[in-house]
Amino acid sequence: MSGPVPEVLVFDMDGVLVDVSRSYREAIRRTVERFTGRLPSHDEIQALKNRGGMNNDWDLSFALIRQSGAAPSYEEVVEEFQRIFWGRDGDGLILEERWIPQPGLLERLAARRRLAIFTGRLRQEAEHTLRRFAQGIGFDPLVAHEDVERTKPAPDGLLRIAAAFPGRTLWYLGDSVDDARSARSASVPFVGIAPPGHPRREELARLLEAEGAMAVLASVNQLEELLG
Numbered sequence: 001m002s003g004p005v006p007e008v009l010v011f012d013m014d015g016v017l018v019d020v021s022r023s024y025r026e027a028i029r030r031t032v033e034r035f036t037g038r039l040p041s042h043d044e045i046q047a048l049k050n051r052g053g054m055n056n057d058w059d060l061s062f063a064l065i066r067q068s069g070a071a072p073s074y075e076e077v078v079e080e081f082q083r084i085f086w087g088r089d090g091d092g093l094i095l096e097e098r099w100i101p102q103p104g105l106l107e108r109l110a111a112r113r114r115l116a117i118f119t120g121r122l123r124q125e126a127e128h129t130l131r132r133f134a135q136g137i138g139f140d141p142l143v144a145h146e147d148v149e150r151t152k153p154a155p156d157g158l159l160r161i162a163a164a165f166p167g168r169t170l171w172y173l174g175d176s177v178d179d180a181r182s183a184r185s186a187s188v189p190f191v192g193i194a195p196p197g198h199p200r201r202e203e204l205a206r207l208l209e210a211e212g213a214m215a216v217l218a219s220v221n222q223l224e225e226l227l228g
């Protein structure tokens, strides 16, 4: 392990705490299909994600739709995406999410350190999923989409969390190039997550290392080994 031990662990949600392959990722695919008639592959989505600057799934869906020549407005794309992902009242694909941390992991980490979240999710969507899977785990602060002026790769969310813990060492755990860039801009050590079987896993791991990750893990469940 390089650098001082972290006193605050900051987690990205999607792909780190939550498997979103059947929720956000599927919502991208179905939104694109709705406007273009073609269902994009997971590989195609990851390829665009690995380029960075698209951590927001609305932007990513919009870009894929525009690439194909269709020309709906951004608002129409967002509305359709939300209808598919959120549904009427949290009853859309969000219910297909799976929680990644094994039972006990977060409780053990929280006994020795502070836990926080910096996510690109809307607050409502972050809290919905935390209520389902992480009752009793105190992530504080939770910085969501609405809480920052500039989204990732800007450092705003991490700087906000750092300001809540003056003089403490933070680590940020994320699974995208934009997460790594955000951490670097905020001068927060970064741990990358690139799960086996993930589309473009090797490319992602290489990119996270190139962006300064001190380690790239297969899962958040390996974090305790890294902390020693």
Ligand SMILES: [Mg+2]
Binding pocket: 012, 013, 014, 015, 016, 174, 175, 176
């Ligand atoms: Mg993520």
